[in-house]
Amino acid sequence: MPASVRATPDADACSRTDAALTRAFTILGKRWNALVLGSLRTGPAGFRELSRAIDGLSDSVLADRLAELTRNHLVRRRVDEGPPVSVTYELTDHGCALMPALDQISSWAVEHLPPEPAED
Numbered sequence: 001m002p003a004s005v006r007a008t009p010d011a012d013a014c015s016r017t018d019a020a021l022t023r024a025f026t027i028l029g030k031r032w033n034a035l036v037l038g039s040l041r042t043g044p045a046g047f048r049e050l051s052r053a054i055d056g057l058s059d060s061v062l063a064d065r066l067a068e069l070t071r072n073h074l075v076r077r078r079v080d081e082g083p084p085v086s087v088t089y090e091l092t093d094h095g096c097a098l099m100p101a102l103d104q105i106s107s108w109a110v111e112h113l114p115p116e117p118a119e120d
Contacts, residue, residue: 027072032057032065034102037074037091041099044078044090074098 028034032054039045039053051062066089069075074095080086091099 027068027074030065030068032061033069034105036062036065036069037095037098038102040075040089040091040095044088046086046088050089069095 035054035057036050039050045053047059047062047066050066051057051059054062057065066075066077070077070089073092075089076092078088078090080088
């Protein structure tokens with residue numbers, strides 16, 4: 001590769017950062033995922049609790065988002081055999097480690113984004 005085309009160390013670092021942000025926002029940028037994670041910050045919750053806590057989220061989408069967050073090791077699904085059988089969801093260590101970043105994004109939004117227009 002000619003020297004003029006070769007990536008510089010700074011370009012390599014930017015490329016790695018861009019790839020990491022792309023991976024992160026592939027998950028976090030999907031509608032409802034951040035709200036599901038935020039709802040679990042206070043501790044484990046059952047499906048019904050999560051469904052009631054997040055206004056406007058359908059059960060089928062919630063099930064899809066929980067499965068995706070579980071596959072990505074941000075949420076753990078725990079089945080208690082009972083009786084009765086119950087399923088709870090909780091943040092994994094990876095999910096907990098994300099909470100300070102979500103707090104920062106929320107603070108940034110409050111400070112820098114225009115407020116939502118009021119609904120009539």
